[in-house]
């Protein structure tokens with residue numbers, strides 16, 4: 001019984017535990033999950049690239065630390 005040390009990792013896509021050793025799709029459980037994950041990344045970057053993002057608008061959405069909370073003296 002020397003097979004008891006097989007390491008398992010959760011698939012980043014579907015959270016299923018999969019063997020690390022001998023898994024050609026690692027860290028994913030399958031080619032399908034790998035493609036899905038790559039697809040979501042590509043889709044996200046494509047969407048961001050397609051929109052014109054105004055840096056000033058982003059500053060309003062994301063408050064900088066200290067802008068409100070620390071100025072109370």
Ligand SMILES: [Zn+2]
Pocket residue numbers: 011012013014015016028029030033
């Ligand atoms: Zn998976």
